[in-house]
Amino acid sequence: MEERHEIPERGRGWGELKEEMAAMRGDDLDWxxxxxxxxxxxANDDLEHVLQEAFGMYLVENGLGVRVFHSIGGMEREVLAMVRSLLSAPDGAASIFTSGGTESIFQAIYAAREWARATKPQITEPEFVAPHSAHPALNKAAYLLGLNVQRVPVGDGYGADVETIRAAITPNTIGIYASAPSYSLGIVDNIPALGGIAAETDLWLHVDACVGGVLGYFVRRSGREVPIYDFAAEGVASISADLHKSGFAAKPASTVHFRTHELRQYAAFAFDDWPHGMYGSLTFTGTRPGGAIAAAWAALNYLGKDGYQGLADTSMRTRDRMIEGLTAIPGVEVFGNPPLYGFAYGVEGMDMRKVSALMTARDWHCPNTVQPPGIHFMATPVHEGAVNAYLADVRECIEEVRAGSGVAAAEARYN
Ligand SMILES: Cc1ncc(COP(=O)(O)O)c(C=O)c1O
Incomplete structure (x- = not known):
């Protein structure tokens, strides 16, 4: 269908539009x-319905106006307290509801910069040190905030190498960034050791638990070994934890938490030199979707701890079946020791982009990692029924690439 570049002269009926949208969607990823x-x-169709209804109830309300939309303010406080309770937050910890991981990370890095300006005024070119595995949201925030980022090589297990991080700290360093887990390979960095360095050297440690923050708690609760990544580790100043990922809430929804209320205050922005007087905010966005806060509140209450436990268990079962099946394919290796539901795998010496391209031709969405060359997978409940088909297809695609057959087609697809 041809793209239209003007608003139609006359409006069209919803029935017609809905049909058109459904048809447009036919070509999308079949998630x-x-x-x-x-x-x-x-998570499931029941929750989808709850999210739609809750979001719809607050479609018009503006989360910027919690002074007048008291119910949104109340739900927001409860959501933040509930997520905080999964993160071993001490009394006095304080949080912000944001639009996603990127905004949560931005607010944390902004707070770190303001904290350093207040407490280390001698630093004129502030810098964060991070393992190479850190999400690009760190660099986006640093770029916009005028900070430098020093990315250093990861260690043997693909997580932050504690001694390399320590050695990279300079008089300009204001903070350390770590992941729990990293997006690409699903590795949880050694937060207690990095927190120890942060405490010892008076640096801000931000833990990016955008993926692990909510469900990681339930994975640990089921008795699996998940390294400590929250405020239980000394030296952690802030943690980002997304609700629109493993909280199974509606997009856009994330949270960022600070060890103390005082640290959260560094994330505030206030301005009064305009006709309206004082404008204050704890978020990057101004207007905020009331629906996203309402839907997050509904998700946490609808699922309850039981519901999240079930989702965590299904995700981990699915991940186990995937890893077991993948490593049974000759030559396949899962990178490092990913303790949660995200991981990546590869075959030594094989261009995994070719495997992905062949998988794409079989209607799979198969994102690649570059260092090391591999394929990323995030196991969620919806993947449970797809494991066998995925494993059968990926085995064949790997064999095709190994045999050199089908490679021309694969190259044509990714070039
Ligand atoms: C570890 C991690 N941090 C940050 C982000 C950014 O989150 P968002 O896309 O919600 O802004 C992601 C997104 O996948 C992520 O996996």
Whole structure:
């Protein structure tokens, strides 16, 4: 269909538009049958219905106006307290509801910069040190905030190498960034050791638990070994934890938490030199979707701890079946020791982009990692029914690439 570049002269009926939208969607990624390696977190149809209704109830309300939309303010406080309670937050910790991981990370890095300006005024070129595995949201925030980022090589297990991080700290360093887990390979950095360095050297440690923050708690609760990544580790100043990922809430929804209320205050912005007087905010965005806060509140209350436990268990079962099946394919190796539902795998010496391209031709969305060359997979409940088909297809695609057959087609697709 040809793209239109003007608003139609006359409006069209919703029935007609709905049909058109459904048709446009026909070419999209088929995530309902779990044919994706990223992008979508989906619990079940019941929750989808709850999220739609809750979001719809607050479609018009503006989350910027919690002084007048008391119910949004109340739900927001409860959501933040509930997520904080999963992160071993001490009394006095304080949080912000944001539009996503990127905004949560931005607010944390902004707070760190303001904290350093207040407490280390001698630093004129502030810098963060991070393992190479850190999400680009760190660099986006640093770029916009005028900070430098020093990315250093990861260690043997693909997580932050504590001694390399320590050695990279300079008189300009204001903070350390770590992941729990990293997006690409799903590795949880050694937060207690990095927190120890942060405490010892008076640096801000931000833990990016955008993926792990909510469900990681339940994975640990089921008795699996998940390294400590929250405020239980000394030296952690802030943690980002997304609700629109493993919280199974509606987009856009994330949270960022600070060890103390005082640290959160560094994330505030206030301005009064305009006709309206004082404007204050704890978020990057101004207007905020009331629906996203309402839907997050509904998700946490609808699922309850039981519901999240079930989602965590299904995700981990699915991940186990995937890893077991993948490593049974000759030559396949899962990178490092990913303790949660995200991981990546590869075959030594094989260009995994070719495998992905062949998988794409079979209607799978199969995102690649570059260092090391591999394929990323985030196991969620919707993947449970797709495991066998994925494993059968990936085995064949790997064999095709190994045999050199089908490679021309694969190259044509990714070039
Ligand atoms: C570890 C991690 N941090 C940050 C982000 C950025 O989150 P968002 O895309 O919600 O802004 C992601 C997104 O996948 C992520 O996996």
């Amino acid at each position: 309902r049958s779990g044919r994706h390696g990223a992008y979508v977190w989906y």
